[in-house]
Amino acid sequence: MGSSTAHTAADDGAAPVIRLQDAGLAFGDRTLWSGLTLDVAPGEYLAVLGSNGTGKTSFLRVLLGLLPLSHGTVSVNGTRPRAAARGVGYVPQQRGFPARTPLRARDLVAQGVDGHRWGVRLHPRRVHRRVDELLARVGATGYADAPVGLLSGGEQQRLRIAQALAADPTVVLCDEALLSLDLHHQHVVSELVHEQRERTGCSVVFVTHDVNPIIEHVDRILYLANGSFRIGTPDEVLRSDVLSELYGTGIEVLRSNGRILVAGRPDSTHHTDAPEELLP
């Protein structure tokens, strides 16, 4: 069973953007997580960490209304997730566009801007200006007119981020959004998400295996493991004692040159779904 910290939206007096109450998710007799009670406040930045298969993507799918909870309740912007989805920007876990995808880079971003998905259309000139601005922000101006299927994984990823931020969502859900980006573009994209939050007050839920590129922006961490979880500030959760208890085996949290490394202890022999080398 997980523990929750004192910092919640209710404390700040603002209605939570995301509210989970005693939420659980199971597939058959396999419980990914349960007993999850969590409020995410407007403007809050939540990082979601955990090993492969612990239910991080599934957590985002619940928030998108694509997956029903097995137990408990969830609301986004005070309503059912499915009804709130138009206010949510989503960067899915990476899959490459097929080489023959008949879209230019700018068309992909425009889909996020002009309300294409929701039937609300802006004037084409305004769309064009906004698309150019977003392409520039993710450093994609140079390949704006290239077919997306021919771009590199990292170039495609920057377009997905531009697309997700395009409509100024109230919640931004990022699933491994920094994967396949070089260090420079990891920084560019994590700053972009942070700036978006500063400018619009959106909440951010960021699933990642490496918390380091976003750590300075993160308010709280939801750490999933062994069908359980911990929630708290980075200092409260990224601790050897807390993660060892969560994993049920010796875990060491190391800090080196400002970087955080989560490692299985070399002397630990009892493994459940503990990290093989380094996490997150």
Ligand SMILES: Nc1ncnc2c1ncn2[C@@H]1O[C@H](COP(=O)(O)OP(=O)(O)OP(=O)(O)O)[C@@H](O)[C@H]1O
């Ligand atoms: N619709 C589904 N039906 C049955 N099992 C599912 C379904 N969706 C996900 N799972 C299983 O639930 C587990 C968690 O999946 P999920 O994609 O949420 O993991 P994750 O934490 O995002 O992992 P990764 O770090 O590899 O992306 C996996 O074992 C997956 O196979």
Ligand SMILES: [Mg+2]
């Ligand atoms: Mg995943």
